[in-house]
Structure formats: structure tokens, C-alpha cells
Amino acid sequence: MSEPAVAPSATEIPREPVDWLPLALPAIVAVVALPLVGDPWTWLTLTIAGLAMGMIIFTVSSGLMLVFGLMDVLNFGHGAFIALGAYVGLSVLVPLTPWVEATSVLLNLAVFALALCAGVAVTGLVGFVFDRLLIQPVYGNHLKQILMTTGGLIIIEQLIRAIWGAETVSFNLPATLRGSWLLGESAVERYRVVALGIGCAVFAGLWLILTKTRIGLMVRAGVENREMLEAMGYRTRHLFVGVFVVGAMLAGLGGVMWGLYLQNFTAAIGAQINVLIFIVIIIGGLGSTTGCLIGALLVGLTTNYVGFAAPKIALFSNILIMLLVLLWRPQGLYKVVDR
Amino acid sequence: MTREPPGSSVILRLLSGDLPRSRLLTAILIAIVIGLVVVPFLVPGARSLNTSAKIMIFIALVASYDLLLGYTGIVSFAHTMFFGIGAYGVAIASSRMEPGWTALAVGSVLAVLLSTVLATIIGLFSLRVRAVFFAMITLAVATAFSTLMSQLSEWTGGEDGITFKMPYVLQPAFRLFEEPVLGVVINGRILTYYAIMIVVAVLFLLMLRIANSPFGRVLQAIRENSFRAEAIGFRTVLYRTFANVIAAVFATLAGILMAIWLRYNGPDTTLSLEIMVDILLITVLGGMGTLYGAIVGSALFMVAQTYLQDLMSFVSKTTEYIPVIGSIAHPDRWLLWLGLLFVLSIYYFPQGVVGSLRERFRGS
Numbered sequence: 165m166s167e168p169a170v171a172p173s174a175t176e177i178p179r180e181p182v183d184w185l186p187l188a189l190p191a192i193v194a195v196v197a198l199p200l201v202g203d204p205w206t207w208l209t210l211t212i213a214g215l216a217m218g219m220i221i222f223t224v225s226s227g228l229m230l231v232f233g234l235m236d237v238l239n240f241g242h243g244a245f246i247a248l249g250a251y252v253g254l255s256v257l258v259p260l261t262p263w264v265e266a267t268s269v270l271l272n273l274a275v276f277a278l279a280l281c282a283g284v285a286v287t288g289l290v291g292f293v294f295d296r297l298l299i300q301p302v303y304g305n306h307l308k309q310i311l312m313t314t315g316g317l318i319i320i321e322q323l324i325r326a327i328w329g330a331e332t333v334s335f336n337l338p339a340t341l342r343g344s345w346l347l348g349e350s351a352v353e354r355y356r357v358v359a360l361g362i363g364c365a366v367f368a369g370l371w372l373i374l375t376k377t378r379i380g381l382m383v384r385a386g387v388e389n390r391e392m393l394e395a396m397g398y399r400t401r402h403l404f405v406g407v408f409v410v411g412a413m414l415a416g417l418g419g420v421m422w423g424l425y426l427q428n429f430t431a432a433i434g435a436q437i438n439v440l441i442f443i444v445i446i447i448g449g450l451g452s453t454t455g456c457l458i459g460a461l462l463v464g465l466t467t468n469y470v471g472f473a474a475p476k477i478a479l480f481s482n483i484l485i486m487l488l489v490l491l492w493r494p495q496g497l498y499k500v501v502d503r
Numbered sequence: 504m505t506r507e508p509p510g511s512s513v514i515l516r517l518l519s520g521d522l523p524r525s526r527l528l529t530a531i532l533i534a535i536v537i538g539l540v541v542v543p544f545l546v547p548g549a550r551s552l553n554t555s556a557k558i559m560i561f562i563a564l565v566a567s568y569d570l571l572l573g574y575t576g577i578v579s580f581a582h583t584m585f586f587g588i589g590a591y592g593v594a595i596a597s598s599r600m601e602p603g604w605t606a607l608a609v610g611s612v613l614a615v616l617l618s619t620v621l622a623t624i625i626g627l628f629s630l631r632v633r634a635v636f637f638a639m640i641t642l643a644v645a646t647a648f649s650t651l652m653s654q655l656s657e658w659t660g661g662e663d664g665i666t667f668k669m670p671y672v673l674q675p676a677f678r679l680f681e682e683p684v685l686g687v688v689i690n691g692r693i694l695t696y697y698a699i700m701i702v703v704a705v706l707f708l709l710m711l712r713i714a715n716s717p718f719g720r721v722l723q724a725i726r727e728n729s730f731r732a733e734a735i736g737f738r739t740v741l742y743r744t745f746a747n748v749i750a751a752v753f754a755t756l757a758g759i760l761m762a763i764w765l766r767y768n769g770p771d772t773t774l775s776l777e778i779m780v781d782i783l784l785i786t787v788l789g790g791m792g793t794l795y796g797a798i799v800g801s802a803l804f805m806v807a808q809t810y811l812q813d814l815m816s817f818v819s820k821t822t823e824y825i826p827v828i829g830s831i832a833h834p835d836r837w838l839l840w841l842g843l844l845f846v847l848s849i850y851y852f853p854q855g856v857v858g859s860l861r862e863r864f865r866g867s
Contacts, residue, residue, distance in 0.1 A: 238635050301850060308849055310578045310638050311783065315846035318780060322839030330835065435776065439646045442639035479647050479654075486643070487628060494631050 186497040187454070190218075190461040197469040205349035210468045216356035218464025219363020220425055222457050224418030225441035226370060227411025233387040233451020235404045237299055238306065240313040242441065244320035245412045247434030248290060249283035249419020250426075251328050256282045257335050264338050272338035283420035284413045290320070291412020295405055317434065324431040334428035341424075359421055366414065367457055374453060383407060387451045443482050447489045449496030458497055517708055519715040523795055525860040532795060535802045539700065543693050544685050550809075556696055556764050558805045559703045560757055565785045566710050566797035567753030572783075573792030574714055575746040576726030581625065581641035582782055584648045585751040587773040588621075589614045589758025594665045594768035595658055602668035611759050615752055622751035626744030637743075649774040664769020673698070673763065699760050706753060711794055713749065722746050723792070777838060784845045790855025799856045812837055 194211055201207040228242040256279040257264055263275040298316045302308035336342070337355055344351040374380035385393045386400055394400050422437065423429060444463055448455030463482050470481040489497060515522070523529045542555045568582050592614025593607060600606040621644075629640040652659050659665065669691075671677055677691035687693070713719055724732045725739050733739045762768045772778075781804065789800025812834050819833045848855070854862065 238638065240638075298846065306635055307572075307576055307578060308853070310635075311787065311849050312846060314780075314783070315842050315849065318838055318842030319846065322836055322842060326833075326836055326839065436646075439643045443643055446636060446639060479650055483643055483647055486640070490628055490631075 183498065186458050189458055189497075190465055193462060193465050193469075197465070197473075200473050201469060206472070208347065209350040209352060210472055211465065212350075212352050212360070213356055214465035214468035215461065216353075216359045216363070216464070217425070217467060218461035219360050219367075220418055220421050221437075221440060221444055221464055222460035223363050223366045224415050224422060224437065225444045225460060226366065226453065226456055227414035228441055229445045229448065229451060229453070229456040230383070230387075230407050231411045232445060234383055234390075234407050235299075236306075236390075237303075237309055237408075238313070239299070239411075240310055240438065241294060241298070241316035241320065242313075242411075242415055243434035243436075243438030244317045244324075245287045245291060245294075245415035245434075246419035246422060246437050247321060247324055247431060249287050249416035250423030250429060250433055251324055251333075251431075252283045252286045252416070253279040253420035253423050254328070254333055254335050257338075261336075264336055267339065269340045272340040276338050276341065280417055280420050283416040285416075287416025287419065288409050288413040291409045291415075292405070294412070295408045299408065317438070321431050321434055324434075328431070330431065332428050332430050335423070337424055337427070355424065359425065362417075362421065366417070367453075370453055379403075379406075440482065443486045446496055447486055449493075449498040452496070452498035455496060455498035519708070519712045521711055521715045521794070523857075523861075525857075525863065527863075528795065528799075528857060528860040531860075532798055535798055538802075543696060544687050547687055552692065552696060554805050554809055556699060558801045559699055560760050560764065561781075561785065561801040561805065562797050563703045563706045563760065564754055564757040565782055565789065565801055566707055566794050567750045567757065568782050569786050569789075569791065569794055569797055570710060570714060570722075570753070571746060571750045572786055573790075573794075573796075574719060574726060575722045575743055577630070577743060577747070578638040579641045579747065579750070580638060580779060581645040581648075582750070582754050583774050583776075583779045584641075584645040585618045585622065585754035586758040586761070586778070587649070587652065587768075587770075588618050589755035589760075590762040590768040590773040591652065591659060591758075592617070592755075593759050593762035594667055597667035597669070597762075598665050599658075603670050607670065607763070611756075614759065615755050618751045618755040619748055622748040623744060626747040627740070630740050630743045630747070637747075645779075649770060652774060653770055660769065662770060664767055664772070666767045669695070669763060669766055695764060699764060702756075702760060706756060707794070707797075710753060714794055718742075718745075726792075780838065780841055780845070784841055784848070786855075787845065788848050788852070788855055790857030790859075791853075793855070793857040793861075796855050796857040803856070808837075811840070815840075 194214075197210075198204065198207050201210060224242075224246050227245075228239060231237055231239055231242075257275060260275050260278070263271045266272060294316055298312045299309070302312050341355045341358055344353040345357075346352075372380075374384055382393065382398060382403055386403060390400060423433070426433070440463060444459040445456060447459035447462060448457070462485055466481045466485055467478065471478045493499075523532055539555050539559060542551055564582075564586060568579075571577055571579050571582070589611070592610040594610070596606045596610025596613070600609065625641060625644060626637075629637045653661050656662075668674070672691060673695045674691040677694070679689040679694060683689070714722075721732065721737050721742055724735075725737070725742055729739050732742075758773055761773060765772060785800035785804050786796065788804065789796025789798070815837065816834045852859070
């Protein structure tokens with residue numbers, strides 16, 4: 165264990181001299197958007213909304229990115245975990261409406277935390293079963309993985325419809341998190357700031373675990389070269405299961421947040437966000453945490469700017485960004501895995 | 504392949520030397536084809552005619568998907584998009600222009616061109632690096648496309664879709680003969696049915712030809728080991744992109760047939776996720792990389808769909824009082840069972856019907 169601890173401990177996920185240009189991309193997009201939006205206060209509102217959306221998307225896509233990077237498994241069922249998280253959050257918040265509506269900040273936050281925990285717990289459990297039943301049997305076969313996990317997505321989505329109903333569901337934010345703060349002339353929704361905070365915490369946590377702990381070291385080593393890790397005597401099998409479950413949990417956490425962000429949604433929420441997170445991890449590069457963050461922020465920001473300035477093309481802005489990034493760097497912003 | 508009786512060289516050439524290679528499979532295929540031919544006379548009625556027409560169109564659609572999934576080994580989620588482009592091309596042209604052969608031709612040609620361009624762009628962008636990207640990017644593009652189609656409601660009719668007219672010869676009011684033939688009036692519907700049959704047959708034989716050409720062999724080589732294929736000197740990106748374009752064009756043609764048959768097109772008939780799942784399931788169930796699987800799978804699936812949904816509404820009605828079972832068996836949950844069937848067939852039945860039959864033949 166002494167050898168690997170020496171070299172990588174001081175470096176971050178993207179090795180080599182720090183590649184700063186991708187890091188600056190969200191800022192560049194924000195600056196470019198300023199004259200397009202016009203009013204600086206509106207721009208500030210949009211920017212914060214975009215960053216908040218970006219951090220939620222990062223939370224949901226980081227799990228997929230890790231699983232893809234480490235296990236080389238493209239999980240099309242990831243969106244189902246997100247949908248599941250949102251619905252579990254709903255099931256916690258709706259029966260506890262008195263707590264949600266209570267004026268006490270403590271009760272509000274307690275019910276919010278409870279919803280997050282429930283979402284994480286349920287998706288973690290489902291993720292474990294999902295891995296056992298659908299991922300492990302087709303391990304190492306891309307084609308079958310895509311087919312299997314697509315099947316899993318459909319099954320979970322339909323089960324959600326069977327359990328919670330096919331209609332649009334809606335729920336309220338806890339009272340304390342509703343409304344907005346005024347920052348100069350721009351209104352900043354409170355929940356977005358909270359989401360931004362949670363997203364940053366997730367990123368910081370992931371970053372710390374990946375760079376400062378032994379488990380993180382093994383995960384990163386596995387992403388870079390799985391065979392070598394196995395050759396050194398580690399059981400990647402357990403690592404995979406752990407990473408998959410953590411990925412599902414992150415999806416559940418983000419799912420609760422995403423559900424509260426949208427406030428009303430249907431079971432199709434999973435398939436819809438699947439598209440977004442695929443765009444994010446393609447932009448970010450395979451297996452790169454930083455790339456994933458930048459991709460998520462880019463998607464969040466442009467969705468908000470374009471949605472304000474030209475709602476008609478909002479649909480294609482994300483695909484356009486993805487194509488531009490792929491033209492610039494065919495492997496995505498940061499390439500970690502070379503398979 | 505060596506077992507074919509002498510004197511069947513015409514058939515052998517028609518099928519590009521790719522015979523079913525199993526007696527039982529041959530029998531099933533012949534039965535399906537004969538069944539499709541005689542349906543209008545044997546089981547007259549709108550429902551059976553509809554199901555048979557849908558089987559034929561799906562044969563073309565699924566076979567084209569098999570060229571991608573089964574022969575080239577890449578997963579596309581944009582196949583319904585190309586299917587939709589064909590159907591919308593005919594639909595929009597026929598509703599905007601004077602309905603007739605010109606509108607049909609203009610719509611079809613424009614649709615095929617659009618599909619070619621789109622498929623080339625998608626292929627070159629996403630197949631450059633990793634084939635896995637392709638699945639993700641096609642999903643994104645297809646989702647954006649179907650949202651676009653429902654937003655451009657002025658042209659596409661939005662969620663409601665568009666109804667339009669076909670050339671007079673293909674309309675139900677048209678009579679080919681004054682007198683009924685074998686008790687059946689040969690109207691425009693039946694004429695359309697047989698026209699679709701001929702087109703599908705030609706398309707299928709063409710795909711069989713492509714799959715068994717040197718080009719098709721390269722695709723299979725790429726499926727088996729793209730690294731080696733590249734090393735031998737084949738530009739895998741170009742081959743994969745070309746395969747994508749071919750599949751897209753055939754899917755567009757299937758979409759055109761769908762529009763001609765239904766004289767209506769909307770998101771649910773050609774673009775929905777459910778159809779994509781249908782295509783995936785039929786391809787896997789029939790047998791990936793066999794093309795014949797498309798025939799067996801489509802026939803099986805369409806018949807099963809018709810009857811299973813009846814069964815499900817029956818079960819759902821009788822179990823209404825049980826909370827979860829009742830809602831799981833509800834006909835709206837049809838997709839749940841499709842998904843389960845899909846996963847189970849990949850797990851236990853990866854070769855599909857055709858693959859299994861061929862294996863048995865080889866074993867005996």
C-alpha cells in the first residue's frame with residue numbers, strides 16, 4: 165500500500181498540468197450571456213438559477229459518471245433512480261404536510277432532511293438489487309448492458325406508475341425554503357440557494373473521498389486501470405457494488421432535490437433527465453468528476469439563459485453545446501479513461 | 504447452407520445465399536408469408552387486415568434495426584426518429600400539397616434526404632470516439648426531435664397528429680374490379696395492403712443482400728472486434744456511419760409505408776418511446792443478427808400484443824379489488840410486461856427464436 169500512496173496523493177483528478185480552459189467555460193458562458201440577457205439583475209437571477217440547476221444535475225449525474233468510469237457500465241436505468249428518489253421524497257413530504265407547512269424552521273428542515281434520507285435509502289437499496297439482477301449478469305458486454313438497463317428503466321418507471329399513479333403529482337417545498345430573497349433588484353429563490361449549497365457539499369464530499377481516502381484512491385486507480393488494480397490484489401467486485409450503490413444513492417438524493425425543483429412531475433421524469441445527464445457526462449469526459457461538474461454547470465446555465473432569451477431553441481441548446489464540445493474535444497472536456 | 508435441394512438456385516439468389524438454415528424455421532417463415540398473403544381473403548375485417556399490415560411494416564422496420572444492432576453491434580435510440588421522419592414527410596406533404604402521387608413522392612424523397620443527412624451527422628459526431636456515445640447521443644437527439652414535432656403543431660398537428668388523403672387508387676372507395684373476387688371486394692385498402700407487401704418484400708431482400716455482401720461482412724467483423732477490424736485497415740467510423748445511414752433510410756421507408764397505410768400520423772404512432780421498446784424487443788426476441796428474426800418476431804409480437812392486452816384487461820377487471828395486482832395488470836401497464844419480457848429474453852434467450860432454432864438444427 166505504501167507505493168501508490170506516494171505519487172497520487174498530491175494530485176487532483178485531472179493529472180498533468182492543470183487544464184484551465186474547460187474550468188473557465190461556465191464563466192465564459194455566463195459573461196457571454198450578459199449582453200444577450202441585457203438587464204444585469206435578471207442575469208444574476210438567471211445565473212444563480214442556472215448554477216443551482218447545474219449543481220442538482222451534477223448530483224444526479226455524478227453517480228452515473230463514477231459507475232461508467234470505474235465499471236465501464238453505461239447505466240441507462242440511472243434516470244429511474246432519480247425518478248424513484250423524487251417519488252420517495254413525495255411520499256415523505258405529503259403525509260407530513262403539517263411539518264412542511266409549520267412555521268418552525270426546525271420542523272421544516274427536519275422534514276426536508278427526512279425526505280432526502282428516505283430518497284437516498286430507498287434508491288440505495290433498489291440500486292443494490294438492480295446491480296445484482298441486471299448489471300452483473302451482463303458484465304463486460306456493452307451491448308447487453310445498454311439493453312438490460314434500458315429494460316430496467318422501463319420496468320422501474322412502470323412500477324412507479326403502478327404504485328404512485330400515472331398522473332402529474334405535485335408537492336410543496338417546506339415553508340422556510342419557499343419564496344425568495346432580494347439581492348439588489350434580482351430575486352433569488354431560497355430553495356435554489358439551498359440546492360446550490362447541497363450540490364457544492366456533494367462535490368466537496370466526493371472530491372475529498374476520491375482524493376484523500378484509501379477507498380477513493382482505489383476507485384480512482386480502478387477508473388484509470390482496472391486490471392492493474394486487480395493485479396495488485398484488490399477485489400474490484402466489492403468496490404463496484406459499493407460504487408454502484410453510492411451512485412444510486414446520489415441519484416436518489418438528487419432526485420428528491422430535482423422533484424422539489426420542478427414541484428410537479430410525472431413518472432417520465434426519469435427518462436427525461438436521463439437525456440440531460442448523458443449530455444453532461446459526454447461533455448465532461450468519461451470518469452472525470454471535474455468534467456462532470458463543468459458539464460452540469462454548462463447545461464444548467466445555458467438552459468436558463470436560452471430559456472429566457474429564446475425559449476424556442478431552448479430544447480436544442482444542450483445538444484448544440486454537446487456537439488460544440490465534441491468538435492473541440494472528441495473525448496469530452498477531460499479524458500480520464502482510455503478504453 | 505449446403506442442404507438446400509437442387510433447383511432452388513433462384514430462391515438461393517433471391518435470399519442472397521442466406522437461407523433460414525433450419526427446417527422448422529423455414530416452415531414457420533413460409534407459414535407467416537402465406538398467412539400474410541391470404542389474410543384479406545381468409546379473415547376479412549379491418550382488425551386482422553390492420554394487424555397484418557402492421558406486421559409487414561414492422562418487418563421492414565425491425566430488419567433495418569437489426570442491421571444496426573445485430574450486424575454492426577451498435578445501439579441506436581433514434582430509430583423511431585427516422586421512422587417518424589418518413590411518416591411525417593408523407594403526412595406533411597399530403598396535407599400541405601394537393602393529395603396525390605406528387606405529394607407522396609415529394610414527401611418521401613424529402614424524408615429520405617433528411618434522414619440521410621441527419622444519420623450522417625449523428626454518425627460522424629458520435630461514432631468517432633466510442634460506440635457507447637452513439638446510444639446516448641441518439642437518445643438525446645431523438646428526444647429533442649419528438650419534442651420538436653409536438654411543438655411545431657402548425658405543421659405536424661402536435662399531439663393530435665394529422666389525417667390526410669392518399670391518391671385515389673389507394674383510397675377505400677376505389678374499386679379495382681366491379682365484381683368481388685372470392686367474395687372480397689378488391690378496394691383501395693386491399694390494393695394498398697398488397698402494395699405494401701411487395702415493397703416490404705423488396706426491402707427485406709435488399710437488406711438480406713446488404714447483410715450478406717462484403718460490406719455486411721465488414722460490419723460483422725466490426726461487431727465482433729472493432730479494434731481488429733480497424734487494424735486490418737477498415738475505417739470503422741465510416742463503416743458504422745454508413746450502416747447507420749442505411750438503417751435510417753430503410754426505417755424512413757418503413758415510416759412512409761406506415762403513413763400510407765394509416766392515412767394518419769402522430770407522435771404515438773411513429774415517435775413514441777413505446778415503439779422504440781417494441782423495436783428493441785422484437786429484434787432481441789426474433790434473434791439479433793439474423794434478419795429472419797424480424798419476420799418471426801414481428802408476427803409473434805403483433806399477435807401477442809393484440810391478445811395479451813385483452814387478457815390483461817380481463818385480469819385487471821377481475822382483480823380490481825386487490826390494490827397492486829389490479830394496477831399492475833391494467834392494460835396501461837403493458838409496457839411493464841414488455842420491459843420484463845425484454846430483460847428476461849436478454850437474460851435467458853439471447854439468441855432469439857431464430858438463433859435457437861438454428862442451434863437445434865445444428866445439434867441434430
